[in-house]
Amino acid sequence: PQMGESIAEGTLSRWLKKVGDSVKRDEPIFEISTDKVDAEIPSPTEGVLGEILVQEGETVEVQTVVARIETDATADVTSSAAAPTPAAPTPAPQAPAAAPTAKVVAPSAPPASSPVRSSNGAESAEERLRRKSTPLVRKMVAEHNLDLASIPGTGVAGRVTKQDVLTYLERGTPAPPSVPGQVVPATVPSTGPVPTSVHVPEVDAWDGDRVEPWSRIRKLTADHMVLSRRVSAHVASVMEIDFTRVAQVRAQRKQEYRERGVNLTFLAFITKVIANTLRQHPVVNAAVSGESTIYRRDINIGIAVALEWGLIVPVIRHADELSLLGLARAINDLGERARSKRLSPDEVQKGTFTITNPGVFGSYVGLPIINQPQSAILAVGAIEKRPAVLKAADGTDTLGIRTMGMLAMSYDHRIVDGSDADRFLADVKRGLQEFADSSL
Numbered sequence: 001p002q003m004g005e006s007i008a009e010g011t012l013s014r015w016l017k018k019v020g021d022s023v024k025r026d027e028p029i030f031e032i033s034t035d036k037v038d039a040e041i042p043s044p045t046e047g048v049l050g051e052i053l054v055q056e057g058e059t060v061e062v063q064t065v066v067a068r069i070e071t072d073a074t075a076d077v078t079s080s081a082a083a084p085t086p087a088a089p090t091p092a093p094q095a096p097a098a099a100p101t102a103k104v105v106a107p108s109a110p111p112a113s114s115p116v117r118s119s120n121g122a123e124s125a126e127e128r129l130r131r132k133s134t135p136l137v138r139k140m141v142a143e144h145n146l147d148l149a150s151i152p153g154t155g156v157a158g159r160v161t162k163q164d165v166l167t168y169l170e171r172g173t174p175a176p177p178s179v180p181g182q183v184v185p186a187t188v189p190s191t192g193p194v195p196t197s198v199h200v201p202e203v204d205a206w207d208g209d210r211v212e213p214w215s216r217i218r219k220l221t222a223d224h225m226v227l228s229r230r231v232s233a234h235v236a237s238v239m240e241i242d243f244t245r246v247a248q249v250r251a252q253r254k255q256e257y258r259e260r261g262v263n264l265t266f267l268a269f270i271t272k273v274i275a276n277t278l279r280q281h282p283v284v285n286a287a288v289s290g291e292s293t294i295y296r297r298d299i300n301i302g303i304a305v306a307l308e309w310g311l312i313v314p315v316i317r318h319a320d321e322l323s324l325l326g327l328a329r330a331i332n333d334l335g336e337r338a339r340s341k342r343l344s345p346d347e348v349q350k351g352t353f354t355i356t357n358p359g360v361f362g363s364y365v366g367l368p369i370i371n372q373p374q375s376a377i378l379a380v381g382a383i384e385k386r387p388a389v390l391k392a393a394d395g396t397d398t399l400g401i402r403t404m405g406m407l408a409m410s411y412d413h414r415i416v417d418g419s420d421a422d423r424f425l426a427d428v429k430r431g432l433q434e435f436a437d438s439s440l
Contacts, residue, residue, distance in 0.1 A: 010060070015030045038312075140227075151164055215310065225369050228370050232372070234369070235418065237421045243405050243432060257328060262332060266405075270428075272327050274428060277431060278352075284420065300351050312338050314334035314343055314348050315347060354371040363381055365379070365406040367379065376410065376416060381406035387399050
């Protein structure tokens with residue numbers, strides 16, 4: 001299915017049913033992995049899984065028929081057909097089993113065997129597919145002033161992928177497009193500076209080692225992190241926060257929220273203050289486009305969720321318009337659905353600022369990598385009771401026990417200066433240490 005306008009292809013990662021199994025309407029039948037999210041796909045109808053057309057591990061375009069489901073409707077169509085079923089397979093739109101009540105998804109493009117260029121000079125299917133690269137690829141091409149047509153593509157129908165662009169940038173100059181019968185050299189001499197990380201030596205496994213190939217989500221995460229470090233000038237600022245006031249409010253409200261089905265965490269308070277503060281610091285809620293800065297109107301906060309198989313960042317849209325209860329409910333809901341693979345691609349897109357919470361694992365502080373194309377990301381350290389210096393009413397200092405934690409923000413120094421980041425964090429600190437009941 002088309003799961004968001006920027007999704008062009010996906011990998012069928014696992015079949016949850018096998019041929020001959022009965023399926024119910026809306027019952028998950030397979031899992032897909034895209035460059036945005038892993039998700040379970042439900043059956044559009046009730047019946048029996050009659051044929052699997054796309055195997056596990058295959059990457060296909062959206063709107064590709066991946067299986068056929070036999071239903072009462074398809075049985076009627078088959079039994080009343082005037083002509084016998086041809087022995088050779090027919091295109092999906094003409095096959096009785098691919099009737100609207102029997103197919104998982106409908107095809108949208110001609111088969112890959114279409115000619116490169118039709119006799120009348122019209123654009124072929126391959127050319128259309130190649131030209132319709134993903135928004136991320138187009139953004140990378142624009143940022144580096146590249147010509148998409150000159151980059152050899154390894155995706156479906158020669159489509160240029162993110163990895164193709166990275167490989168192109170590492171080589172320094174474009175590799176000539178592949179032509180049948182032509183030998184293309186493995187590397188092309190560079191006319192410009194070559195990154196020092198171009199050559200990555202292979203690492204040999206030793207006796208007794210376990211080698212586990214990367215999952216799609218792990219590979220995408222790795223590519224995204226390397227790209228972010230190359231693109232953004234990373235700088236970090238760290239501030240210590242006294243969460244005692246927040247802890248008091250949380251203790252007062254926790255039972256009330258639990259009765260409403262919501263777990264009230266420190267993260268909800270932090271997200272609330274961040275959402276309120278971003279409006280006063282637009283450069284922290286911005287993105288770089290070429291030599292321009294895009295100041296986002298919307299405040300959409302991504303919350304990083306650690307999964308057993310990787311990391312995903314669902315997004316809370318218009319977070320500044322939600323109450324503390326609304327934010328706590330959204331954080332709980334997105335986290336649960338991320339772990340059960342029930343997020344849609346739209347729910348992990350259009351973030352403007354990201355919060356990651358390594359403190360839940362006991363980390364004192366961490367310096368995260370920016371989630372492109374955003375300009376900043378905040379890491380929350382462990383929040384726990386620690387000794388602190390307090391000023392008594394008479395002006396003397398004393399030691400006391402306070403609920404303390406560290407907030408660390410990595411930001412893109414191309415547009416966010418240290419003073420911008422520190423002023424933003426200072427306002428966040430003030431908002432947390434003086435958390436007002438009106439913010440509830």
